[in-house]
Amino acid sequence: MKKICLFIFGTLVLASCNREPKFNIKGTVADAKGKMLYLEASGIEGVEPLDSVKLGSDGEFSFKKLRPESPEFYRLRVGEKVINFSVDSIETLDVKAKYGDFSTGYSIEGSANCTKIKELTLMQIDLQKKVDGLVKVVQQGKIAESVFQDSVSGMMESYKKQVKTKYIFAAPNMTYAYFALFQKVNGYAIFDPMNNKEDIKCFQAVATSLTNNYPDADRTKNLYNVVIKGLKNTRTAKSRIIELPKEKISEAGLIDINLKDINGVTRKLSDLKGKVVLLDFIVYQSEASVAHNFALRDLYNKYAAQGLQIYQVSLDADEHFWKTATDKLPWVCVRDEDGVQSRYASVYNIKKVPAFFLINRNNELKARDENIKNLQEEIKKLL
Structure with a gap:
């Protein structure tokens, strides 16, 4: 009798699980026989694998998962090719795709959100x-x-x-x-x-x-x-008078900067004496930084061996984003945790970013961006 009761209880639990509301995503991926198709959740903290299937000659697939409590994002992936989509509740999504243009040539029926x-x-x-x-x-x-x-x-x-x-x-x-x-x-x-x-x-x-x-x-x-x-x-900064200790200012008028890099190591601007330094103030999360860093990398690749160094000061509020953005950069990257309220930005009279200065091998400030017509030529002169 006890075994029968346990069996009935287990059956009821299984039936209850099967009745839980789910969303369904199904469809076909043509020309993908033998490829693995992955269903992944795109969460706030990153991508999480949910399910997978090996595609047959017909390319058909079907995944059913518990509906999210609030709208969420997911993706289908074959190799490095990805289709992003969202799920609001218990909808059924029908996907048609080909392996060759998986990320761009697909169609999804059943959701206006996915179309957008x-x-x-x-x-x-x-x-x-x-x-x-x-x-x-x-x-x-x-x-x-x-x-x-x-x-x-x-x-x-x-x-x-x-x-x-x-x-x-x-x-x-x-x-x-x-x-x-x-x-x-x-x-x-x-x-x-x-x-x-x-x-x-x-x-x-x-x-x-x-x-x-x-x-x-x-x-x-x-x-x-x-x-x-x-x-x-981004609150409007209050006017303030900033006084730096005399030891922070060199005899040539260079204001020293003393901040930590992504490894927590303190990096001083004045320690780069003997190099031609491009002092750069930037906000990595701004759209202008994309083009700016491309240009800097080209200059660095050309002239680093001849003595050029870049000392880049981040004014980003988001420390995690800054560390991620600078992880692969070859030059000195530091961050002022005061962000746009940075005292260094104030004493260097930074009104917009990116903004940069050229410093010669003797730690002397030679020029700022608004007075430089051709940055590459000015760097070559100092080298």
């Missing part, structure tokens, strides 16, 4: 191609670094204007509006809520909508915190 996410993905890919094209042109010496930077900044602003109007402010309650906030080009965020007041408005719109509909969701809380942090970081 595809549109945004294709737009971002097109922007990336344009930026890559300009990189090649500037590396070939066909245009000046300043022209390159202005061109990329213009592209980014045009892209943001279109996305703001058609996707974010038009429907901040939709998951594709949230998706748009976190798009990137070359690993850099297109929208910068930590340093750009206009971009914060986009995050505010989506955060407000999420708070109204899903106040307890992790994404809601995270987005709300981003907005608060951004508002704090």
Whole structure:
């Protein structure tokens, strides 16, 4: 009798699990026989594997998973090729794709959000191609670094204007509006809520909508915190008189900088005496930093062996983003935790970023960006 009761109890539990609401994503991937197809969750902390299947000759697949408590993001992946999509509840999504153009040529039926996410993905890919094209042109010496930077900044602003109007402010309650906030080009965020007041408005719109509909969701809380942090970081700085100790100022008038790099090692600007130094102030999360760092890397690759060093000061509020962005950079990267309120930025009279200065081998400040017409030529003179 006891065994029968246990069997009945187990059967009821199994039946209950099977009745739990689920979403279903199914479809076909043509020309992918023998390939592994992965279903992954795109969470706040990163990508988490959920399920996988080896595709047969017909390319058919089907995944069923518990519905999320609030709208969430997922992706299908074959190798390095990815399809991003969102799930609101218990919808059934039907995907048609081919292995060759898996990330761009697919279609998803059953969700207007997923259609918009595809549109945004294709737009971002097109922007990336344009930026890559300009990189090649500037590396070939066909245009000046300043022209390159202005061109990329213009592209980014045009892209943001279109996305703001058609996707974010038009429907901040939709998951594709949230998706748009976190798009990137070359690993850099297109929208910068930590340093750009206009971009914060986009995050505010989506955060407000999420708070109204899903106040307890992790994404809601995270987005709300981003907005608060951004508002704090971009608050209007109060006028203040900054006095540096005399030992911080060299006989040549160079104001020394003493900050830590991503490994926690203190790096002093004055320790680079004997090198030609490009002192650079930057916010890595701003769109302008993408083009700017491309130009700097080209200069560094050309002249580092001859004695050029770059001392780059980050004014980013987000320490984690700064560490991620600078992990592979070959020059000295430090961060002022005071962000845009940095005393060093104040004493160097930084009004916008990126901003840079040239320092000769004797630790003497020679020029700042607004007085430099051709940065490469000025560096060659000092070398």
